[in-house]
Amino acid sequence: MSSKNVEYDDKLGHKRVRVRRMTFSMRLIHWVNVFSMIVAIITGLYIADPYYQAFIADDAVDKYVMAWNRWGHFMVAIIFDVTSIIVSYLFFFSRFEKHYLKIIPTKKNIIEFFEVILNLITLNRRKKFDSSHSDSFNSVYFIIFHMLLAWMLFTGLQLYVHGLASGESSIGVWWPWMLHLITDWTIPVSAWMVGMAGNIPSIMDVRIVHHMSMWIIIIWVVFHIYYQIWRTIFWQEGDIAIVVGGSKFMKVNEDGNKNIDI
Amino acid sequence: MSDRIEGVKKLFTSKSARVETNRGDTYYEQLFQSCEARIKELKTQTPRENRLDIDDLLESQGVDRRSFMKWASAVTGMLMLPASFTPLVADAALLMNRAPVIWIELSDCAGNSEALLRSDGPKIDEILLDIISLEFHETLQAASGHQAEKQLEEAMHTFKDKYLLFVEGAIPMGLDGQFGTIGAYGETMYDHLMRVSKHAAAVVAVGSCATFGGVPAAAPNPTSAVGVMDVLKGKPLINIPACPANPANMVGVIIHYILTGQVPELDSLLRPKFAFGYRIHDNCERRAHFDAGEYVEEWGDEGAKNNFCLYKVGCKGPMTFNNCSIVRYNEGVNWPIGVGRGCIGCSEPDFWDKYAYERPMADAKIKAPTGGVEKTVDEFGLGLLTAASIGIGIHAAASVIAGKTENKEY
Numbered sequence: 001m002s003s004k005n006v007e008y009d010d011k012l013g014h015k016r017v018r019v020r021r022m023t024f025s026m027r028l029i030h031w032v033n034v035f036s037m038i039v040a041i042i043t044g045l046y047i048a049d050p051y052y053q054a055f056i057a058d059d060a061v062d063k064y065v066m067a068w069n070r071w072g073h074f075m076v077a078i079i080f081d082v083t084s085i086i087v088s089y090l091f092f093f094s095r096f097e098k099h100y101l102k103i104i105p106t107k108k109n110i111i112e113f114f115e116v117i118l119n120l121i122t123l124n125r126r127k128k129f130d131s132s133h134s135d136s137f138n139s140v141y142f143i144i145f146h147m148l149l150a151w152m153l154f155t156g157l158q159l160y161v162h163g164l165a166s167g168e169s170s171i172g173v174w175w176p177w178m179l180h181l182i183t184d185w186t187i188p189v190s191a192w193m194v195g196m197a198g199n200i201p202s203i204m205d206v207r208i209v210h211h212m213s214m215w216i217i218i219i220w221v222v223f224h225i226y227y228q229i230w231r232t233i234f235w236q237e238g239d240i241a242i243v244v245g246g247s248k249f250m251k252v253n254e255d256g257n258k259n260i261d262i
Numbered sequence: 263m264s265d266r267i268e269g270v271k272k273l274f275t276s277k278s279a280r281v282e283t284n285r286g287d288t289y290y291e292q293l294f295q296s297c298e299a300r301i302k303e304l305k306t307q308t309p310r311e312n313r314l315d316i317d318d319l320l321e322s323q324g325v326d327r328r329s330f331m332k333w334a335s336a337v338t339g340m341l342m343l344p345a346s347f348t349p350l351v352a353d354a355a356l357l358m359n360r361a362p363v364i365w366i367e368l369s370d371c372a373g374n375s376e377a378l379l380r381s382d383g384p385k386i387d388e389i390l391l392d393i394i395s396l397e398f399h400e401t402l403q404a405a406s407g408h409q410a411e412k413q414l415e416e417a418m419h420t421f422k423d424k425y426l427l428f429v430e431g432a433i434p435m436g437l438d439g440q441f442g443t444i445g446a447y448g449e450t451m452y453d454h455l456m457r458v459s460k461h462a463a464a465v466v467a468v469g470s471c472a473t474f475g476g477v478p479a480a481a482p483n484p485t486s487a488v489g490v491m492d493v494l495k496g497k498p499l500i501n502i503p504a505c506p507a508n509p510a511n512m513v514g515v516i517i518h519y520i521l522t523g524q525v526p527e528l529d530s531l532l533r534p535k536f537a538f539g540y541r542i543h544d545n546c547e548r549r550a551h552f553d554a555g556e557y558v559e560e561w562g563d564e565g566a567k568n569n570f571c572l573y574k575v576g577c578k579g580p581m582t583f584n585n586c587s588i589v590r591y592n593e594g595v596n597w598p599i600g601v602g603r604g605c606i607g608c609s610e611p612d613f614w615d616k617y618a619y620e621r622p623m624a625d626a627k628i629k630a631p632t633g634g635v636e637k638t639v640d641e642f643g644l645g646l647l648t649a650a651s652i653g654i655g656i657h658a659a660a661s662v663i664a665g666k667t668e669n670k671e672y
Contacts, residue, residue: 048624049640050557050574065555120657123665162581165541184530200474200489200531200611203581204623208616208639211624215643219650226654230661236668251668 016249019132021242023096029083036076043073102139109136124234132250148217155210158183297350297521304357316356333386341536354520358394362421365399368451369442369478370431374469375401377506407446427462429490432471432478436486464498473501480614498525501532505608510589511537542579545587576620577604584609
């Protein structure tokens with residue numbers, strides 16, 4: 001998996017090996033995403049339905065509550081967009097780990113996928129896969145996340161381009177033109193998802209689906225955090241440290257080979 | 263499903279909402295010449311029934327020449343033509359009785375007819391709509407029954423392939439169209455539309471019902487009502503949505519047709535860009551309060567008294583495209599947000615279900631993707647989150663009680 005496997009003996013004499021799992025740039029992207037998501041949710045909820053009031057007694061110069069919320073929302077959206085592009089590049093071209101190899105539905109991957117689920121639902125009583133690397137369940141789970149992010153990116157830019165109805169922008173006419181070209185398809189797709197009475201796609205459908213998708217991402221995050229903590233507690237391999245220090249530990253046999261019950 | 267695939271194709275092939283307001287001198291010189299030639303030709307024709315003289319009519323309503331020319335230059339601007347076109351636009355307005363118009367009503371409330379007829383103190387837009395050569399209009403004409411039918415036949419025959427067909431109202435398609443019949447022969451509205459549109463030069467769908475189905479098509483749409491563009495194929499079609507459609511935009515379309523003989527540039531929903539290329543929000547007088555975060559919290563509160571933004575009581579200006587924040591209604595007297603109530607998005611598809619609920623979308627009871635139960639998006643999302651949390655809670659509890667931790671000894 002990684003170049004530097006450091007052997008390690010814990011106090012009870014179990015042999016462990018340090019496995020590098022996330023590079024510095026991957027961890028940086030992770031925490032940038034965490035920050036962006038928190039800001040996007042706080043500001044997005046305000047934009048959707050302003051939940052606190054402006055202080056009417058404030059000086060006029062301070063009174064840009066909605067404007068600041070929208071500014072923050074757009075800024076983290078752009079940061080999100082940039083990290084998404086980097087992540088999708090790394091997905092295929094990273095020299096560190098080829099994630100796409102884990103989502104190809106080969107027999108090995110399918111078996112591993114279900115073994116990971118079995119491990120979760122048997123409360124770690126059955127563990128028959130190599131937990132040292134990113135398993136195919138994790139890869140699929142992260143693909144879902146990145147597809148949700150891409151969906152938020154496209155629907156968000158579609159909502160954003162409504163504000164450029166003149167077709168002009170401070171950086172030229174190509175920008176709204178390009179946004180229309182790459183995001184107009186989200187209108188009929190959203191209308192299909194909302195599937196209400198009419199059959200004419202409407203820009204409100206995009207707004208509804210953009211907001212709904214936020215909840216799905218929140219649910220994704222809740223399970224993600226729970227599952228990483230659960231793995232850390234029950235596997236005893238220090239999984240939670242991956243995103244901080246970049247590595248976890250793997251039990252090995254006395255001969256140094258992987259200790260896996262397959 | 264095929265409709266949606268069609269929708270995707272249309273979106274990809276349509277030009278963006280951008281309106282080209284400067285196409286260069288050569289283009290406008292050519293256009294000017296072709297329009298001039300067309301106006302000259304129209305002037306030689308005499309209207310079949312010149313019931314009213316426009317000059318007399320304007321004078322009797324107290325509109326002097328100067329006001330008329332001011333109006334003409336405003337319309338020139340609205341149609342995005344250079345100022346040099348103003349005399350042509352004025353001529354075209356005076357020739358409006360050369361454009362034969364047949365107006366049919368289907369499943370609707372006659373609100374668009376009302377909007378242009380019942381205005382208090384008619385202004386130039388409304389006066390002009392009085393003098394268009396309205397060959398047939400069920401609500402207005404004296405004839406009824408077989409007489410009306412005969413009049414329609416005559417108008418269709420005389421102006422074959424030349425008349426503009428204005429359609430007001432949705433088309434009920436349920437029960438083979440039997441939800442709505444019209445005329446002495448009990449013709450279904452669908453058949454009526456098909457018969458009258460067959461030899462129209464162009465069809466103008468007026469109001470939200472005729473364009474997108476509007477209120478008759480709102481959930482649960484018992485009559486399976488649809489708009490004209492869903493059933494009429496192979497005809498030039500212009501949509502002028504809004505509830506009611508603004509008479510200024512109807513006049514704009516007719517003048518554009520008289521001037522150029524063509525339909526104006528349309529967006530992906532077939533709405534003229536000169537009218538629907540603007541977002542209401544961008545020209546709203548309360549926009550500053552939106553950015554400031556100053557909202558009307560409930561009707562009649564301090565915010566309402568201070569003309570604060572109506573977003574929290576459901577204004578849909580930020581997602582509605584129409585020019586009413588610019589031209590307003592009744593010749594600029596006022597408009598919905600000006601009178602202190604939010605925009606209900608009446609010029610957008612499915613506005614009754616998706617826009618007109620007087621609260622922000624996140625807080626509105628709309629049909630959840632699961633169907634059936636109407637929930638707000640936030641309620642639905644919180645419901646899913648609760649279900650997920652309960653699942654996680656059960657798993658966590660089970661793990662604590664019965665889970666197998668690796669290296670229990672340590």
